[in-house]
Amino acid sequence: MRTIEMLHRSGVGVAPARTIREAATIMEHAGVGALAVVDGDQLVGVVTDRDIVRRAVARGLHGDARIDAVMTSPVVTVAADDTLDAAYALFASHGLRRLAVTRDGSFVGMLTIDDLLVSLVEQLDALARPITAEILFAQRDPAVPITT
Amino acid sequence: MTFGPTSQERGGRTLGADSHEQIRKVAAMRASVGDRIVIHGHRVGEPNRDCEVLEVQGSDGGAPYLVRWGDSGHEALFFPGSDASLEHYEHEARGNHAHD
Numbered sequence: 717m718r719t720i721e722m723l724h725r726s727g728v729g730v731a732p733a734r735t736i737r738e739a740a741t742i743m744e745h746a747g748v749g750a751l752a753v754v755d756g757d758q759l760v761g762v763v764t765d766r767d768i769v770r771r772a773v774a775r776g777l778h779g780d781a782r783i784d785a786v787m788t789s790p791v792v793t794v795a796a797d798d799t800l801d802a803a804y805a806l807f808a809s810h811g812l813r814r815l816a817v818t819r820d821g822s823f824v825g826m827l828t829i830d831d832l833l834v835s836l837v838e839q840l841d842a843l844a845r846p847i848t849a850e851i852l853f854a855q856r857d858p859a860v861p862i863t864t
Numbered sequence: 865m866t867f868g869p870t871s872q873e874r875g876g877r878t879l880g881a882d883s884h885e886q887i888r889k890v891a892a893m894r895a896s897v898g899d900r901i902v903i904h905g906h907r908v909g910e911p912n913r914d915c916e917v918l919e920v921q922g923s924d925g926g927a928p929y930l931v932r933w934g935d936s937g938h939e940a941l942f943f944p945g946s947d948a949s950l951e952h953y954e955h956e957a958r959g960n961h962a963h964d
Contacts, residue, residue, distance in 0.1 A: 723945050723946065724906070724945065724946060724947060725906065725945050725947055726903055726942060726943055726944050726945035726947055726948045727942075727943035727945065728940050728941065728942060728943070729928060729940065729941035729942075729943065730940055730941060731941070738938075741936075741938060742938055742940045745933055745935070745936040745938050746933070746940065751940075752941070752943070754928060754941055756921075757921075757922070757923055822922075823928075823943060824927070824943055825943055825945050
């Protein structure tokens with residue numbers, strides 16, 4: 717499976733000059749926890765709700781400051797056509813919760829660790845379902861005829 | 865022309881044969897200024913949201929789109945995913961209407 721196939725949500729981004737307050741408002745209204753910071757066609761950073769709390773609010777940064785003051789850059793990315801194994805490796809090695817997915821260098825969406833967890837649970841559910849059915853509903857083989 | 869998640873995708877996260885088709889459609893999505901993009905809810909009971917395309921910023925006419933959210937009026941860059949569908953409106957050139 718490719719990483720692009722795991723993207724279930726549209727991506728949302730802002731220009732680097734948007735304010736921290738605007739970015740937080742956009743996150744709230746779009747229902748996302750991370751924004752891509754995009755300058756033209758270039759993905760220049762990623763900012764999360766956690767970044768805003770820790771790098772802006774906790775440090776007393778004004779809400780009118782630029783969002784690129786608190787974004788993470790450079791960005792760890794995975795290509796849209798890379799396999800999930802590549803994504804797993806990046807999540808693990810960088811300790812990330814979100815991974816920017818790119819195609820030809822341009823941002824296409826945000827892959828979250830939640831997406832992977834839900835997919836894993838669904839796969840486990842599919843494995844467990846027939847076993848559960850076997851436990852809950854006793855299976856009896858038809859009586860084998862006795863031949864003499 | 866609309867692109868959108870199948871009913872299977874709306875109801876759950878398991879994607880079957882439709883997923884490749886949906887990804888292809890999203891990759892081919894070409895919105896125009898004034899078009900409406902609908903973002904379908906991800907959970908049961910979650911309402912759909914929509915936004916209006918204000919600007920097409922992709923170098924090849926694709927994403928990102930500068931959009932204005934219909935419910936809040938906020939503007940942001942939007943990168944359509946498999947939860948988005950496009951409602952394209954034909955835009956008539958000015959002066960094409962006959963005046964009485």
